[in-house]
Amino acid sequence: MRIFDPHIHMTSRTTDDYQAMYTAGVRALVEPSFWLGQPRTSTGSFHDYFDALLGWEPFRAAQYGIAHHCTIALNPKEANDPRCVPVLDDLPRYLVKDSVVAVGEIGYDSMTPAEDTALATQLQLAADHGLPALVHTPHRDKLAGLRRTLDVVRESALPPERILLDHLNETTVKEATDSGCWLGFSIYPDTKMDEHRMVALLRTWGTGKILVNSAADWGRSDPLKTRAVGDAMLAAGFTDDDIDQVLWRNPVAFYGLSGRLHLDTPPPDTATAPLHEGNSIRRGGE
């Protein structure tokens, strides 16, 4: 089973996670930029974070045989913080980087006017840079949040086939499907969506435009939930080809819209990989 996790925050995960993900079949991932759990106090904090997503984290992933790409954006939550909003002006210089495969995650958190502006501005940035967009839908008041998101998407220059709506569930799947966007589902250990509900959704809605991710971060989460969905699909009678479509070909098709996916990862190599700038050891398995 080959797996592409289209939404996972590896900066908050360990090397054990990379090892376990490789063993489970993960060969590629996308790390969306998001908030840090603690508020940033300046745009400089974003710059260092974006640089880590472009340099250090791909370096770590490569030692475990996993291709790492990222998405860059001002996240919805910090779109409300005047100390952070000026980073919007700095995004163009990151969006031209080779491993940036979308603008994201953008969208709504509390559905404020500041979030309206950040979402519309960043959808335009995606259109200007020929990139698709990863759009987070809010965890509270989900259906109202999705509707407001779709209103802004429809007014934007990005067509729906270049948008991935993420964190969907049973209450939002119908309207999301009708929108023509790609559909993302985050599988969590004990809240929101689990792998069995995911299988039921796949039965009803098909495998055509659905992506499944672990959304693992610094909260309670599990980077192997993509594999859990593959196993649950097998147990439910889906074919290997169905599983490959959901866990590999759909994320490749969506992020491939950037023209920047590089999936030819070398086998894991923690002993002879070159050093990352300023590091005296590889922080891998040696």
Ligand SMILES: [Zn+2]
């Ligand atoms: Zn996320």
